[in-house]
Amino acid sequence: MQTSFSELEYSLKKKQTRRDRFLAEIEAVTPWVALEKTLVPFYPSSGGRGRPPIGLARMLRMYVAQQCFGLSDEGIEDALYDSQAIRRFVGIDLGREAAPDATTLLNFRHLLEQHQLTESIFNAINGHLAEKGLLLREGTIIDATLIAAPPSTKNKDGQRDPEMHQSKKGKQWYFGMKAHIGVDAQSGLVHTVIGTAGNVSDITQAQALLHGDETDVFGDAGYQGVEKREENLEVPVTWHVAMKPGKRKTLPGTALGDLLEQLEHAKASIRAKVEHPFHVVKNLFGHRKTRYKGLAKNTAQLFSLFGLANLMLARRWLIDTNTQVAS
Secondary structure, eight states: OOOOHHHHHHHTOSOOOHHHHHHHHHHHHSOHHHHHHHHGGGSOSSOSTTOOOOOHHHHHHHHHHHHHHTOOHHHHHHHHHHOHHHHHHHTOOTTTOOOOOHHHHHHHHHHHHHTTHHHHHHHHHHHHHHHTTOOOOSEEEEEEEEEEOOOOOOSTTSSOOTTOEEEEETTEEEEEEEEEEEEETTTOOEEEEEEEETTSOGGGGTGGGOOSOOSEEEEOGGGTTGGGSGGGTTOOOEEEEOOOHHHHHTOOSSHHHHHHHHHHHHHHHHHGGGHHHHHIIIIISOOOBOOSSSHHHHHHHHHHHHHHHHHHHTHHHHHHHHHHHHO
């Protein structure tokens, strides 16, 4: 295909922006073939009313860009016209064609939600990482984070999202949902994702966050007593749960107290890995608030976000490996 003048001019520019580098990394580490293979059985062969559908590869890339930049459907449509870097990533040349519009992406998202394909995307990414030897299965770290939902009632229904709930953290109340994750203790990559209302206790989801092959599980003080719960009595793992802060402060200055403090420090250093995927999703991808109404739609998005977060966390290793293979 002949390159347009604007594309040629962009490819020859000297300065590479942070957005350029970010998209180049996403391009390099995403297993595009595996993702397309996962989605193609569900993707329509016709665009409706005789129109040819927009290519799956293009819609997938548009969706990935949307998630990585935390944009709405309208926002990513505008970005395609505003940003040459995003257009190039998606594969759009405005000299020859119009960019897919927000409604087209909305329909694509509904297709993913209808067939639980965001979970399939998450599993395909993790399958790719496992093939590279990055997902080990001996230990799991469990944790949850609050994701705020709009508390305003200024909408067509005149009410807040009924599937979101209040939750207290420290002395402050939050309205929204929780993202519960199980993370590989060795690599720090997410292997399990669960979305619940904000008032669901972390400890109730602990058993569901295990993949079944681990021997050790690490959690913060919110999981105190997890081993005594009925669903966990026969789970063949060793639970390493943090001591409550108040109890830790009263440890005696004896040899035993020092040993217990060293143990807590060691457990905390392992648990720290669970914060990395939360950081990517909330700070790098900008997902601090729910975008949609209802738990199902927002949980579906979480699978995509944490799958892409895994790729970002593993990107240096993946890029180095790809470079070695190419050479």
